[in-house]
Every structure is written in structure tokens, then in C-alpha cells.
Amino acid sequence: MVVILLGPPGVGKGTQAVRLADSEGWAHVSTGDLLRSALREGTTLGEQARGFMNAGELVPDALIMDLVREHLAALGPEVGILFDGFPRTTAQAGGLDAVLAESGRKVDTVVLFEASDDELVKRLSGRRSCPECGAVYNVFFTPPENEGKCDRCGAALQHREDDAPGTVERRLQVYQEQTAPLVAYYQAHPAGVVRVPAEQSVDAVHGEFRAAVGVG
Ligand code: AMP
Secondary structure, three states: OEEEEEOOOOOOHHHHHHHHHHHHOOEEEEHHHHHHHHHHHOOHHHHHHHHHHHOOOOOOHHHHHHHHHHHHHOOOOOOOEEEEOOOOOHHHHHHHHHHHHHOOOOOOEEEEEEOOHHHHHHHHHHEEEOOOOOOEEEOOOEOOOOOOEOOOOOOEOEOOHHHOHHHHHHHHHHHHHHHOHHHHHHHOOOOOOEEEEOOOOHHHHHHHHHHHHOOO
């Protein structure tokens, strides 16, 4: 099963992906998390991506496709995959179809999470992320059990640099300009698009997400 979680920054894709990946034993592939670990490790890719990420711009498609291709090669052919934050452009979506086809796979389901810009800005200001396992918390709505520590792996949580107000505004704009066209791309694709209203509780969204993916 190959699932794409589509939606603007802060809508809850990471939270939902981690939860489903944990319960089903699927792989959670977040290009944002992969890029942040490249930054921390100081790799060439990390250095190439840094400026784009800090400015809230997209990292060039060619770099992203190399990263995804390499990551997919390390996953077994049967494992379910949840793509979170990828693809983000129609070029990446076409690239993904081609990469999956090489191993006889395809995108099965695309889930579009939706929320208003006001709600997204509120959520991003309180967001804290685990740099180790990708778990996501919100100090107002879904705090960790121990302040500042990840419930899953104990790592110190971070407030991402690109969650600062000025950068958030640009990221929302970039989403509208470059990623929102993917809705039409996937509506015309055999996978189709299932919409999930994301301004509900995490549990309510998760119920709708599971139903959309067919693991009710
Ligand atoms: P995210 O954690 O998904 O919000 O991604 C954080 C930042 O990483 C984005 O604002 C982009 O700069 C970069 N990024 C992550 N995924 C992609 C992608 N698929 N294409 C281009 N840039 C990406």
C-alpha cells in the first residue's frame, strides 16, 4: 500500500502518518525529516538544502528525487509506505510514479488534509518536533507527557526554525502556488483524492484517515 498525505504545513500530516505507521508497521517517509537529518549530519545534501528550507522555499526537485529514490531502495518491496510532505510539485509526482513503476508499485491512495490558514498559523506556532523519530506535538493542543521530551523516544523536542511567523507565511504561499496543483494532478490519476477535514480532534481526524486508507 502506497499512500500520499497531502495538505498544507501544520495541517497534521506528520502526526497522522506517525500514528498509522506505528499501528500498521508501515514506513513513514517524510522528506522534511530526511532533509533535517541531512542538515544535522552536515552532508552535502544538507548544505545544498539549508538556504531553501530556512527561507520557506522548496528544495529543488532533482535533489528531492535523488533523496527519495535512495530511501526507497532501502525499503523492502512489500512494506506499506506513507509519504508525508512529498510529492510537493507536479514534477515530483511524475517522478514518484516513475520510481514506483520500476518496482511494480503505484500510488494507491491520496489523502488531502484541509484546514484554514488561521488554524495552520496557530498550530505551527505551538508545534514541537522530535528530531530523532519525527513525532510531532503541540504545546497547546497535544503536549508530550514530559515537557520538552519525546514520548516515543525521549529525545529533546525542537521548535523548528522554519515555524517562525515570517517563514510560515511564505510556506503557506509556496503551498498554494506549487503544491496545491497536485490536487488536480491526483484527481486525474487512478489513485484519486480523499478529503479529510483536519480542524477536528487528532482522534477524529485519525478515524477518517484510516477509513480513507481502508484500514478502518
Ligand atoms: P516539512 O517538514 O515537510 O514541512 O518540510 C520542511 C522544508 O523542507 C520545506 O519547507 C522545504 O524547504 C523542504 N522540503 C521538504 N519536503 C520537500 C519536497 N518534497 N520538495 C521540496 N522541498 C521540500
